[in-house]
Amino acid sequence: MLNRIKKKSIAICSNLILLFFLLIVLYPVYFIMITSFESSDTLVIEFSVQNFSLDNWKYILGIDYINTVTQEVVRSPYPFIIWFKNSIKIASITAAIVLFICTLAAYGLYRFTFFGKKYFLISLIILQMFPSMMGMVALFLLLSKLGTFFPWFGLDTHAGLILTYLGMTPFFIWLTKSYFSTIPKSIVEAAMIDGCKEFTIFYSIILPLALPMLVVIFILVFITVFSDFVIPSILIKDPKLLTFAVGMREFISAYDIRWGKFAAATILGGLPIVIIFMITQKFLVQGLTKGSVKE
Amino acid sequence: MKVFFFLCIIFVSTSLQSKAEEKEITLWVSNGNIAKILNEIAQPFNKKYKVTISAATVDNTVEQFKTNALGGKGPDVIVWAHDIIGTLVESGLITSVEISPSVRKEIFPVALDAFTYNGKLYGYPYNFEHIALIYNKKLIKIPPKTFEELLKVAQNFTKNDHYGFLFPVNDFYFSYPIFKAFDVYIFGPNARDIGLNSKRAIEAATYIKSFTIPPKGSGEKTLMPIDVDYNTMMRFMITGKLAMMINGAWSLPKLQAAKIDYGIAPIPTIRGKKALPFIGSYGFYVSRMSTHKILIKTFIENYIYQDDALIRLYKEERRAPAIKTAYNKLKDDPIYKADLEGFSNAYVEGAPMPNVRTMASVFGTMKTTLSLITRDKESVSQALNRAVDVIKKSSRN
Amino acid sequence: MKVKSKKKITPYCYLFFSIVSFLLLIVYPLLYTFYISLTNLGTGHILNCTEAKKIILEEVIYPDNAAILDFNILEKNNAFILYMKQSERKAYQIFLPRNTQTEEILTGTQISIDEYKKLSSCKNTATSEQFIEHLTHLERTTFQIENRIYKLTSLTTLSEVQKRYKELNTSTIIDTKTNSTYQPDFSTGYFETPSGDRLLPGFVTRIGFQNYLNFFKGTSFGIPFLKIFLWTLMWAAGSTISAFIFGLILASLLSSQTIYGKKIFRVGFLIPYAIPVFLSAMVWSAIFNFSFGPMNKLVSYILHIKIPWLLDPLWAKLACLMVGLWVGFPYMMLICLGLIQSIPQDLYDAAKIDGAGFIHRFTKITFPSLYKPMLPILIGTFAFNFNNFNLIYLFSGGNPPMVDTNTMGGETDLLISYTYKLAFGPSGSNNFGLASAIAVIIFILIASMSIFNFKISGVFKEEESL
Incomplete structure (x- = not known):
C-alpha cells in the first residue's frame, strides 16, 4: 500500500517537474505565437496581444486582405504556399535519399572489414567538421559546371540543391552504424546459418530492427534541410523554386524586421515537423528487440 | 525497391524544368514588392522590344552578385544603395553608364553625385532619402529648432516608462549628423587622414555620451537606456510612449499603421550649426557581363524615369524620387506633401554618404566604438583613437 | 572462387553511394577551399588576369x-x-x-x-x-x-x-593619356607601373602561403585569437554536454512507464529544434535585452537588479550557453530516444524486480549502454557547435566587443564568427582567400582535437574488433 502511494507520488512529482521544464522550454515559442497575431509587426514581449489581428496569417497564406490604414488591398507578392511545398518536397526527398545512402553504407561498415576501413571511418567524421559555409563557393562552382553537362542538376534546380545536402550523410552513417552495433550478433549469425544472402539480412532483419534510429535520422535530416536558408539562398534564384526558409528572410532587413509575418511564417514552418513527429512517434518507441533472441 | 523507384520518379520530374528564353534581362532587387512593381513597369517595354525584363527578389543582393560573378553568372542589373559602388567598381563587376543629357538634367545633382566614382557615373539613381526628426504631434506641438531645446523638452517627457527622445546612438548612420554639426570630417583631403579622432570628434562623441550617461552632477535624467537600439525606438514610438525620434521615411508606414499622428522636421541645430544627415540614394547598377546595356539604358530612361513609375515606387518605399518632375508632383499631392516637405532641406544642402570602399569599415568600427563610449566602457579619446587605427588598417587592403 | 571475389566487392557495393557523395561534397569543397586560401580572391580580385585586361582595354x-x-x-x-x-x-x-x-x-x-x-x-x-x-x-x-x-x-x-589603354605586347598596357606603362604584378594582383600606380580592376593570383603568414603576423592573431579559441572550446563543450545530459534525462523519463502524456511531452520538447535557429536566436536576443527584455523583468522582480546579459562578457557567455542548451537538447533527446530502444526491456524489468529505483536504473543500465554509441555523436556535435556560426552571430553578434585589442573581435565570438568578421565584416578586408586560410587553420585545429578525443576514448579500437 505504502509502496503504491510512494510510486504514485514519485510519478506525480516527475510529471510536475517535466511540466515545469516544458513550460520554460516553450516560453519563447509562446512569444512567437502571440507575435504572429499582432498587427503592428513588432515583437510582443508582454504576455498578451496588444492589437489582435489575423492579417499576418492572411499575408502568409496568400489571402488578400484590406490594410485598415490605407484602405488598400494587400496581397503578398511572395508565393509562400509554393515555397512551403517546395521545402517539404526537398526536405522529404533529401531525408529519403540520405536514409538510403546511410543504411547501405552503415551496413557495409558493420558487416565487412576491408582495406582502409579504419581510415575511411575516421576521415568520414573528421572531414565533415570542415565549416560548410566556406565550401559554398566550391559547391556553387561545382553545380554550375554540372549544370552545363546535366541540366537536371545545375544551379537553380531542386535536384542540385538536394545533391548539395547529401554532404551530411557521413555523420548519419556513423549514427546508423552505432545503432546496428547494438543489435545482438546472434540474430545475424542465426540468419547466416539459415543461408540468407547478405542483402536479405540487410533488408529483412537489420532494417526493421533499426527502425527507431531510421526514424530519428529522417526527422533530423528533415528539420535540418527545412530550416536551412544559407544554401538555397546561394544556389536558387528562380522565385518559383525558392524554399520556405529563404522566403522567411524576406521579412528581415537591416532596420525593419516585420516580426508579425515572420512569426506566422515560423509557426507555419514548424507544423510539418511536428506533424511528422507525431505520426512517427510510435515507430520510435517500440522495443523491437524484445524476445527475438534468447540470450 | 518500389519506394526507391517512386523516389526516382519524383527526383527526375522535379529536375525537368524549362530553361529561360534567350532574350532575358534579369534584375535583382532585395524587396519583393519593388520587384513586383518593376515587372509591371516592364510589361509595355517587353511587348515593344520583344524582350523579357524580369525582376527577381534576391536576399543579400550584393553578396550574391559577387558569388555569382565568380562562376561567370549573374543578373544584368542589381538594385542597391549607392554606397556599395566602391567595392563593385574595384572588383570590376559593374560598368560605367551614360545618361542622355536631356534626361540627366532632370535628375537631382545629389543623386548623380552619389553614383559617381572616380569621376564616372556607375549607376542610374532613382530615389534618395535621409533621416530627420520625427515627432509625435500629440505630445509635441512645435518641433524644437535647436538641439539644446530638444534635450530640455526631452527631459520633461522622460518619466514613467515614457521617453522624450530616442535614436540608435551607436549606429553611425544616425549619429553622423551630430558629428557633422561639430564640423567633424570623415575623410580628409589626404587618403590617410581620417578625422574621427580629432578634438571636435571627441567633443561630438562626448555630447552623444551624455544622452545615455548624463555627466555627473548635472542633475539631468538619463534620456536613453544604455542599450537603446532601432527596435526599442520604434516600439516606443508605435505605442505612443515616445515624443521624438530620428528616423527615415521607411518607418512612416509603420507609424501610420499604428495610427500615430506624426510630424517631420529637420534635425535641430547644435550650437547654431546644422546637423546634416547622410543622403542615401538607390539605383540600378549594370553588370559588366551584361550584353544588353543599351536596352537597359533605354528601359530606365524611358520607362523608369517616368513620373508615374517613380511615384508608384515612392508609394511603396517612401524614398523621394530623384527626378525633379516626379518629386514636384508628389509635393503637390496633399497626402504626401507634409512628409516630403519635412525632409526637404537636406536634399539641397546635404551630401551623399561617401561611397569609397573604406566607408563600410567606418560604419562597422564606429558601431563598436560608440557602443563602448555610450556604455562608459572606454574613454572617448581612447575609443576613437582605436577606431581610426582599425579603419586605417582596413583601408590599406 | 566466385564467393571469395563477391565477398571482396560487396562492401564496396554498399559503400558506393556514400563514397561518391563523400568525395564530391566533402572532399572536393575542402580541397578547393584550400586552393582558394593560396590565392588572393576577394574584393578587387575576382577576375582572372585575362578578363581584367579585357575590361581595362575596353575602357x-x-x-x-x-x-x-x-x-x-x-x-x-x-x-x-x-x-x-x-x-x-x-x-x-x-x-x-x-x-x-x-x-x-x-x-x-x-x-x-x-x-x-x-x-x-x-x-x-x-x-x-x-x-x-x-x-x-x-x-x-x-x-x-x-x-x-x-x-x-x-x-x-x-x-x-x-x-584609353592600348596593348603594347601580351603583357604590357600603355595609357594613351599619360603614356605610363602597366605590367601585371602576380604578387599583388594588379596591373602596375614601376612606381606602383595601379589599374583597376585587379585580378586573382596565387600568392602561396601569404594569407597564412599575414594572419599569424597580424594583430588579429595573438591574444584575441587565444581568448576566442578558449571561449569556442568552452562553448562547444558546454553546450554539447549540457544538451546531452538534459536530453538524456528527458529521453529516459519519456521512455519509462510512470509518466502520463508522454506523447505530448515528446512533441513539446521537440519544438525548440523545429523552429529554425535564425528565428529563435533573434527572439532570444530580444528576451535577454537589458532594459526591456522579459528575462530582466523577471529577474528585477525577484532580485531587484537587472543583469547586463548581452553587455557584460561573463553574463553574455552564460546567456549563450543557456540558449545553446535550449536549441541543442531536443536533438540529443531524439537520438537518445532512438538508442534507448536498443536496450532490451527485460533488463529494466529485472532491475525493477530487484528493487532498483529510477536513478539506479539510469546510472547502471541506461547510461552505460548509451555511452559507447553516443561518443561519436557527442564528438560530432562538439565539432558542430565549434563552428555554430548561425546561433552566436544572430544571438549576440559576438558582443560585447573586446576592449583591449585592436581588432573587432567580441567576447562571445567563436573562431568562425571572428573569421567572418575579419574577412567579410564591415571593417574586414573582404578577402575570401584570407577567410579560407583561417577556415583551414580552424579545421586543422578541430580535426586534431577530435582525433585526439577519439583516440583517448578508444572509439576506434572498438571498431576493429567488430
Whole structure:
C-alpha cells in the first residue's frame, strides 16, 4: 500500500517537474505565437496581444486582405504556399535519399572489414567538421559546371540543391552504424546459418530492427534541410523554386524586421515537423528487440 | 525497391524544368514588392522590344552578385544603395553608364553625385532619402529648432516608462549628423587622414555620451537606456510612449499603421550649426557581363524615369524620387506633401554618404566604438583613437 | 572462387553511394577551399588576369568635342544598312552583314546627300525587333568612320570614343593619356607601373602561403585569437554536454512507464529544434535585452537588479550557453530516444524486480549502454557547435566587443564568427582567400582535437574488433 502511494507520488512529482521544464522550454515559442497575431509587426514581449489581428496569417497564406490604414488591398507578392511545398518536397526527398545512402553504407561498415576501413571511418567524421559555409563557393562552382553537362542538376534546380545536402550523410552513417552495433550478433549469425544472402539480412532483419534510429535520422535530416536558408539562398534564384526558409528572410532587413509575418511564417514552418513527429512517434518507441533472441 | 523507384520518379520530374528564353534581362532587387512593381513597369517595354525584363527578389543582393560573378553568372542589373559602388567598381563587376543629357538634367545633382566614382557615373539613381526628426504631434506641438531645446523638452517627457527622445546612438548612420554639426570630417583631403579622432570628434562623441550617461552632477535624467537600439525606438514610438525620434521615411508606414499622428522636421541645430544627415540614394547598377546595356539604358530612361513609375515606387518605399518632375508632383499631392516637405532641406544642402570602399569599415568600427563610449566602457579619446587605427588598417587592403 | 571475389566487392557495393557523395561534397569543397586560401580572391580580385585586361582595354573615353551621329536603319538583302547624316554635306552609311563578328571593326563609307535622301525614303526600314536581335553584337562592335572610332551608345546614336589603354605586347598596357606603362604584378594582383600606380580592376593570383603568414603576423592573431579559441572550446563543450545530459534525462523519463502524456511531452520538447535557429536566436536576443527584455523583468522582480546579459562578457557567455542548451537538447533527446530502444526491456524489468529505483536504473543500465554509441555523436556535435556560426552571430553578434585589442573581435565570438568578421565584416578586408586560410587553420585545429578525443576514448579500437 505504502509502496503504491510512494510510486504514485514519485510519478506525480516527475510529471510536475517535466511540466515545469516544458513550460520554460516553450516560453519563447509562446512569444512567437502571440507575435504572429499582432498587427503592428513588432515583437510582443508582454504576455498578451496588444492589437489582435489575423492579417499576418492572411499575408502568409496568400489571402488578400484590406490594410485598415490605407484602405488598400494587400496581397503578398511572395508565393509562400509554393515555397512551403517546395521545402517539404526537398526536405522529404533529401531525408529519403540520405536514409538510403546511410543504411547501405552503415551496413557495409558493420558487416565487412576491408582495406582502409579504419581510415575511411575516421576521415568520414573528421572531414565533415570542415565549416560548410566556406565550401559554398566550391559547391556553387561545382553545380554550375554540372549544370552545363546535366541540366537536371545545375544551379537553380531542386535536384542540385538536394545533391548539395547529401554532404551530411557521413555523420548519419556513423549514427546508423552505432545503432546496428547494438543489435545482438546472434540474430545475424542465426540468419547466416539459415543461408540468407547478405542483402536479405540487410533488408529483412537489420532494417526493421533499426527502425527507431531510421526514424530519428529522417526527422533530423528533415528539420535540418527545412530550416536551412544559407544554401538555397546561394544556389536558387528562380522565385518559383525558392524554399520556405529563404522566403522567411524576406521579412528581415537591416532596420525593419516585420516580426508579425515572420512569426506566422515560423509557426507555419514548424507544423510539418511536428506533424511528422507525431505520426512517427510510435515507430520510435517500440522495443523491437524484445524476445527475438534468447540470450 | 518500389519506394526507391517512386523516389526516382519524383527526383527526375522535379529536375525537368524549362530553361529561360534567350532574350532575358534579369534584375535583382532585395524587396519583393519593388520587384513586383518593376515587372509591371516592364510589361509595355517587353511587348515593344520583344524582350523579357524580369525582376527577381534576391536576399543579400550584393553578396550574391559577387558569388555569382565568380562562376561567370549573374543578373544584368542589381538594385542597391549607392554606397556599395566602391567595392563593385574595384572588383570590376559593374560598368560605367551614360545618361542622355536631356534626361540627366532632370535628375537631382545629389543623386548623380552619389553614383559617381572616380569621376564616372556607375549607376542610374532613382530615389534618395535621409533621416530627420520625427515627432509625435500629440505630445509635441512645435518641433524644437535647436538641439539644446530638444534635450530640455526631452527631459520633461522622460518619466514613467515614457521617453522624450530616442535614436540608435551607436549606429553611425544616425549619429553622423551630430558629428557633422561639430564640423567633424570623415575623410580628409589626404587618403590617410581620417578625422574621427580629432578634438571636435571627441567633443561630438562626448555630447552623444551624455544622452545615455548624463555627466555627473548635472542633475539631468538619463534620456536613453544604455542599450537603446532601432527596435526599442520604434516600439516606443508605435505605442505612443515616445515624443521624438530620428528616423527615415521607411518607418512612416509603420507609424501610420499604428495610427500615430506624426510630424517631420529637420534635425535641430547644435550650437547654431546644422546637423546634416547622410543622403542615401538607390539605383540600378549594370553588370559588366551584361550584353544588353543599351536596352537597359533605354528601359530606365524611358520607362523608369517616368513620373508615374517613380511615384508608384515612392508609394511603396517612401524614398523621394530623384527626378525633379516626379518629386514636384508628389509635393503637390496633399497626402504626401507634409512628409516630403519635412525632409526637404537636406536634399539641397546635404551630401551623399561617401561611397569609397573604406566607408563600410567606418560604419562597422564606429558601431563598436560608440557602443563602448555610450556604455562608459572606454574613454572617448581612447575609443576613437582605436577606431581610426582599425579603419586605417582596413583601408590599406 | 566466385564467393571469395563477391565477398571482396560487396562492401564496396554498399559503400558506393556514400563514397561518391563523400568525395564530391566533402572532399572536393575542402580541397578547393584550400586552393582558394593560396590565392588572393576577394574584393578587387575576382577576375582572372585575362578578363581584367579585357575590361581595362575596353575602357573608352570621350574626346573633347566628340562627334555624335544619329542613325537610321534599313534592311536590304538580308543585311542592315545604317545611314546617318553628319552635316548638310556629309553623310555615311555602314554595311552590316547578318552575322557580324564581335571583334570586327566595321568601316563606314561616305555617301552623297542625295543618296542619303534616297535611303531615307526607302520603305524597308528595319523593325526594332530585327535590330535588337543584333544589338548584343553591335554593342561590342567598333565602327570606324574617317579615322575616328565610334561606338553604339543608344538605339539611335553612335558616339565617337577613344580607347584609353592600348596593348603594347601580351603583357604590357600603355595609357594613351599619360603614356605610363602597366605590367601585371602576380604578387599583388594588379596591373602596375614601376612606381606602383595601379589599374583597376585587379585580378586573382596565387600568392602561396601569404594569407597564412599575414594572419599569424597580424594583430588579429595573438591574444584575441587565444581568448576566442578558449571561449569556442568552452562553448562547444558546454553546450554539447549540457544538451546531452538534459536530453538524456528527458529521453529516459519519456521512455519509462510512470509518466502520463508522454506523447505530448515528446512533441513539446521537440519544438525548440523545429523552429529554425535564425528565428529563435533573434527572439532570444530580444528576451535577454537589458532594459526591456522579459528575462530582466523577471529577474528585477525577484532580485531587484537587472543583469547586463548581452553587455557584460561573463553574463553574455552564460546567456549563450543557456540558449545553446535550449536549441541543442531536443536533438540529443531524439537520438537518445532512438538508442534507448536498443536496450532490451527485460533488463529494466529485472532491475525493477530487484528493487532498483529510477536513478539506479539510469546510472547502471541506461547510461552505460548509451555511452559507447553516443561518443561519436557527442564528438560530432562538439565539432558542430565549434563552428555554430548561425546561433552566436544572430544571438549576440559576438558582443560585447573586446576592449583591449585592436581588432573587432567580441567576447562571445567563436573562431568562425571572428573569421567572418575579419574577412567579410564591415571593417574586414573582404578577402575570401584570407577567410579560407583561417577556415583551414580552424579545421586543422578541430580535426586534431577530435582525433585526439577519439583516440583517448578508444572509439576506434572498438571498431576493429567488430
